[in-house]
Amino acid sequence: MKTHVKALVVGGGAVGTSIAYHLARAGWSDVMLLERDELTSGSTWHAAGLLPLFNMSFATTHIHKYSVEFYKTLEAETGLNAGFSIVGNLRMAQTQARMDEYMVYATTAETCGVPYEWLTAAQIKERWPLVNTTDLKGAIYHPTDGYINPADVTMAMAKGARQRGVMIERKWQVDGYEWTGSEWRVTVTKMVERGGNLVPSEEQQVITAEHVVTATGNHAQRTAKLLGIKIPAIPVEHQFIVTEPDPALVEYRKTHGEHPVLRDADAKWYVREERGGWILGPYERNAPARFAYGVPDSFRADLFPLDLERIEEEYMSMIHRLPSSETVGLKDDFNGPICYTPDGNPLVGPAPGLRNMWLAEGFSFGITAAGGTGYYLAQQMVEGEAEIDMASLDPKRYGSWMTTEYAVKKNEECYEHVFILHHPDEEREAARPLRTAPVYDRQKALGAQFGCVNGWERPNYYGPVDAPEDFDHNARSFRRGGWWQYAVDEAKAIREGVGMIDATAFTKHIVKGPGATQFLDWFTCNKLPKVGRINLTYALTSAGTTRTEYTIVRRAENEYYLVSAGAWTAYDADYLRKAAEDKAAEFGYIEIQDVTTQYGVFAVAGPKSRDLLKELIRDAEPETALSNKRFPWLSSRRIELGMCPVDAIRVAYTGELGWELHHPIEMQRYLWEQLMAAGEKHGLKLVGARAQNWLRQEKSYRAFGNELGRDATPAEADLPRFIDLEKDFHGKDAMLAKGIRSKCCTLLIDGPADADPWGREALYLPDGTRVGRLTSGGYSVAFGKSIGMGYVRPDLAIEGTKLKVKMLDQLWDATVTCDSPYDPSNATIRKDG
Template sequence: MKTHVKALVVGGGAVGTSIAYHLARAGWDDVMLLERDELTSGSTWHAAGLLPLFNMGYATSHIHDYSVKFYKTLEAETGLNAGFSIVGNLRMAQTRDRMDEYMLYASTAESVGIPLEWLTPDEIKARWPLVRTEDLKGAIYHPTDGYINPADVTMAMAKGARQRGVAIERKWQVDGYAWTGSDWQVTCTKMEEKGGNLVPSDEQVVITAEHVVTATGNHAQRTARLLGIKIPAIPVEHQYIVTEPDPALVEWRKSNPEHPVLRDADAKWYVREERGGWILGPYERGAPARFLYDVPDSFRADLFPLDLERIEAEYMSMIHRIPSSEEVGLKDDYNGPICYTPDGNPLVGPAPGLRNMWLAEGFSFGITAAGGTGYYLAQMMVEGEAEIDMAALDPKRYGSWMTTEYAARKNEECYEHVFILHHPDEEREACRPLRTAPAYDRQRAMGAQFGQVNGWERPNYYGPKDAPKGYDHDTRSFRRGGWWAFAKAEAEAIRQRAGLIDATAFTKHLVRGPGATAFLDRFTCNKLPKVGRINLTYALTNHGTVRTEYTIVRLAEHEYYLVSAGAWTAYDADYLRKSAEDFMGAGGGWIDIHDVTTQWGVFAIAGPASRDVLKEIVRDCEPGTVLGNARFPWLSMREIELGMCPVRAIRVAYTGELGWELHHPIEMQNYLWDQLMLAGEKHGLTPVGARAQNWLRQEKSYRAFGTELGRDATPLEAGLDRFVDLDKEFTGKAAMLETGIRAACVTLRIDGPADADPWGREALLHDGQKIGRLTSGGWSVHFGTQIGMGYVRPDLAAVGTKLKVRMFRELWDAEVVEDSPYDPRNARIRADG
């Protein structure tokens, strides 16, 4: 057994073997995989082996698409049949809303290049007469996927890995990780069988590994404890049943091909053929989380007792959909643990706070994702970045506030929601409210309807305070939901008068010390601001793409206040701290970094009357001029007093209107809220939520991190040349210049359907060919049309270019407009007074 390796993969399920295979294929010739039991003995062995391409996420769609294509190549390489049955995947819809969901997904699929077909109920019945269709609206069909044997595909990848030099060792358990500063010392114990259990022996070895990847599945909580981090991957029970042969199906198969995998999403199940019978897999309410703290030693390739009562409704709906199954008995049942995360996406990427430690945990669709995860994670490890932006799967999207209880309850909710409509404006209710700013109760009393970002409750919009019983203004839709009219009124209020937005969830870091200036100058691509001024800037990856967006406020010569996206606090903090450590380790001056997110609340006030509101309460020797351009110009910061509240005011507005961000001590938030609302009464000050703000920032072409900005585009491709100082050296500069312009970010006015706006997931076409995709979308109150932002081929980025955007299977006119189509000269945001 080797004791020194380049990379050690811990976990021998489908995900772990794929990672080992792809690391070797990417050129690392010293890779070892450890499995505490036998390969596939975790969730892999009892997985149903389905390969659904359907996914609403762009990165995850790429991962699933790669897996399906990759698995088809394994037999030619390894000589082992992976058991891939390419029968297709038929996803049926009982409602118009469900068909709308499929049509929105189809745009993502088109952007990725995933083939699909649309079928009417009559076409379904003609091809598969055993399926009842009179209550269906239609279906989406993927002809290229189907199902695979999980054990076979894992063994094929394991053989391919061995052929490429990977050492695979079974019956070895990792019991400790220690970082030396240059590599990992991994303590491993030989496991042995005793009375049917797997128990540690006295034999131990220490493996030195430059990199470690954990793919420990159900054992993720044990892995988290060994590493001293939090991993919100906890299994949930998933049961499926196998029926005896169905005579009608047996007869059908005598002269017909196998049915596709059938999914009745509104009934919350999947069904596929199995040796003349059917496999039913429901996603029911009430499935409990298991192994919150550890997997018992006695639990190996084991299952839980079946709970048929819990899936009775789903079983009866299968009989309704496939009437011939009513008289068929049950043959086998499975109820095993399947790992989930709170949002359903796996955790793939660098572990928080650790060097050369990589996580691949929390796979609820592990067989579907295994191939692609191995491919893209190997790119991250070997090349430094993947070819797609993997931030949506980054383990650091959950901060240290996350607890075991939170993860368990949210994972149960996520399981239940597998087949519940995935509205783009959905807000799931479990474990809420949890993180609330002091003004939460005041906002709620004013009709605020909250969303959740990084655990924080944040107003999405304000509905009526005294709605009649049974009135639901928060109805969700793939078109315009019940909230739309309220968001429109809020956006108009900012354009015409003034609005107040709670932005407390913003991530905030204090960076100071003798090395702070030199570090930030190298860390970011724009000039650093002068004392009392601000700059928008970007920290880049080594590949020259955007890693983080910052507003930097310079408080003193070597003291800076950094503001970044609220959804990415731990993600930003980890990169900032590691980069500072590297800088100091290379001889740079000392740097002190503090996450002060929870110490400062933030209100954003914006609109032509915003200065008038602040004049009512600002305390200054010259109250009429403290907020004017001479003393408080655009893109500057001043310490001011609003009544009795000291405020770090930043003259900037994400809405493109005259405005300020008011950063204040969190304990004074309620006082400040009351002062602002009282002062704003005569000026028409309106509380405004995040949805209206999102529309308004698109009218100004303000890029947002996580949509227009990410690790798959450089700032030059994003059209942010004015925020890049090419006269200085900064991380990623050479790679950014070498990359060139592969795609260009543009703003588009869209002549779309009368009852819907784009969500930012739609494909863009020119002359019938896909040439890009939207990354954001919404309604423009200024232009009275839909608006969107996205990336297109550089030759189609000129103002006036006519394109098409696909919404609800139809093509709608779109036109590239100038950057910042609303107030392009920034006259309103610079207004004096």
């Protein structure tokens, strides 16, 4: 065994072999893969091998699409048939809501180039007469996917990897990781068979590796312990059954081709053919998580006992959908562990707090994702960034607050939700509430309906406190949900009066020390503000794309307060700290403190916001304390509101006159009560995140994770005023080298009367040529129509350009508007008083 390599991949399932293959294909010639047992002995061996392209995530759709295309090339390269049956995927709908879901998905598929077809119930029956279509509304059909043999495709990728120089070593278990400052020392133990079990021997080796990738599947908790980190990847039981041959199917196949993979999403199952019979895979309620604290040593390629009672409802619904299966006996059954994460997306990317350690864990659709994961992770490792934004899969999207019990509850919920309607406004209830601001109970009593951001409960909107019996706060829709009118009223309140938004979940860091100024000047692309002032700026990746958006408040010559998106606290902290460590020798001592949980934030905004705050401010001249002269736009001051010290920032994400009030978290209840009492005579209205999202689009304010991400530069986001090309900053040369490949713009949309875009829709020229995609969407109270932001060809990002947006399977008129269509001169923000 070689004892020094460029990259060590740990785990010999489909994901691990794909990563090893793609690293070699990307040019790394010194790659080794270790497997503690045999290749495919984890979840890979009992996977059903389905390759569904259906996914609401832009990044995951790209990953799945790559896999499907890549697997078709393996036989020509390796001579091994991966067992790919391109039979298509028929996803049926029993309700109009399900068809709406498919239409929302379909426009995402178009942005990724995934082909699909619409079928009516009659067309389904005509093509596949064994299917009972009496209660179907229709279906979406993917003709290019199907299913594959998991073991065969893994072995084909392993052979391809070996042909490219990858060393694959079986029966070696990793027992320790040690970072030396420049490479990893990995202690491995030879595993041997003893009494049917796999046990460690006394033979050990130490392998040094510049990079390590863990793809350990069900053993992710063991990996987490060895690395001293948290990985919320925990398996859930997944059952599927195989029937005896169905005579009607056997007869049908004498004159017809194979059925597509059938998915009755409303019945929560998939079905495909298997040797003249059927495989049924349900996603039932109450499937338990397993191995929350590690896989027992005795568990190898094993299964759990089948629990047929748990899947009885799904089994009966298969008989309803395929009546010929009613008299067919059961041939085989499987109940094995499949890893999940709290949101269903895998954990792919750099490990939190560690150098050159990469995770590829938590794959609930591992066969579908393996090929694309290898491809895009290899890009990250070899080139610095992938061509798509991988932030939605980054392991650091879960912070240190996440516990094993939380992961168990959310993973079980995620399994159950595989086929539950995925509304864009959905809010899942498991493990909530967990992280709450001190005023959570006050907000709830006033009708707040909460969303969950990084574990924090954050008001989405405020509904009626005494709701009528027929009002359902949990009613979701792919069109305008029950919450829509409440968000409209909240948005109008900020445009016309005064509103208050709880922004406590914002990520907050203090950066200070002798090297802080030089570091931040290099780390971000905009000029640093003067003391007492603020600016908006971006930290770039090494590829020149946007890694993080910051509002920077300069408190002193070498002390800064950084505010960034609430969903990305651990993600931002990790990047900030690692960059500071790298530059400390050059710039001097830099201290970084994550103070997210020390400060609450209320954003008070609207034409009457100054009048409200005058009621509370304690100042020698309260009438002028908030004037432009004493408190100009884009400045920060320490003020006192009653007895509460507040770091007030004159900025508003809504584009109105307003202030962010950053306050000690322990005084939040006091400050809330003062603001609510003072606001009564000014008509203060509580406002949630959904209205805020609409308002920021009226100002063309980009949002991280939407318009801003690792697949576009700040220049492509059309933010030249926040880029100082007179200075050197991290990623500058790479940003300039990329040029402007596409450009961000804002669009006003004449859409359907009952729906707005969600921010994942495809954009077209009037002649039907696809030219871009939306990244945000919503409703504009200022213009009385739908609004969206997105990326198009640079020549089209010009005010007045006529485009079309795909919504609910129709093309609707859209017009590129000016940047900041509401109040483009910022007169309301700068208003004096």
